[in-house]
Amino acid sequence: MSTEERRETIAVAALPLLAEHGTDVTTSQIAKAAGIAEGTVFRVFKDKQELLDFCVLRAFQTHETLELIDSLPDSTPLVERLVQAVGALAEAAGRAGALMHALGATGYRPDESRLRKSASKEHEHPINEEFKKATTALAKLLGSGSEVLRVPAEQAAGYLLGLTFVGQMQAKRSGGPAPEVAELVDLFLHGAVGATTNQGGKDR
Structure with a gap:
């Protein structure tokens, strides 16, 4: 080995x-x-610090999740693929969040110089690299369907990831359950305001 x-x-x-x-x-x-x-x-x-830093980077790696997203067949409706993709990303984010909460509560401070040395691009933090990879994978998925996007696919993917991660953070802080993935995807695709209401809140 x-x-x-x-x-x-x-x-x-x-x-x-x-x-x-x-x-x-x-x-x-x-x-x-x-x-x-x-x-x-x-x-x-x-030393133990190097082990901890390596584990943090490992927790944020996305290659397994990206392989799952890439394997989703184009024949599957976009909504179903998004639910599976976002579900996998939400689970990974939940695990990483739990790890960082436990480490931070017990005094862990990352060696930033060591972490940056592991980045593939100069001046790029490795965790940011993983976030960008996830954004790119979601953008590819969003652009694979016949649906017309109102914003560029990369931008839309960033919004969806942000919605997913904020939901995980809010659940962690409140101690309640994380939002249902299907609900997040529906909110992302169709918005929070129903099509049958006007600005005054009355039915059209």
């Missing part, structure tokens, strides 16, 4: 523990979850 494969295995095992315990989790617990000796953790990570 290569170093990168080992790092990936450790991060996947560590993420649920970090979401539950934050920085209080020990490398011993992580090693046990990964089925390796604790010393192996420090053979592929310089």
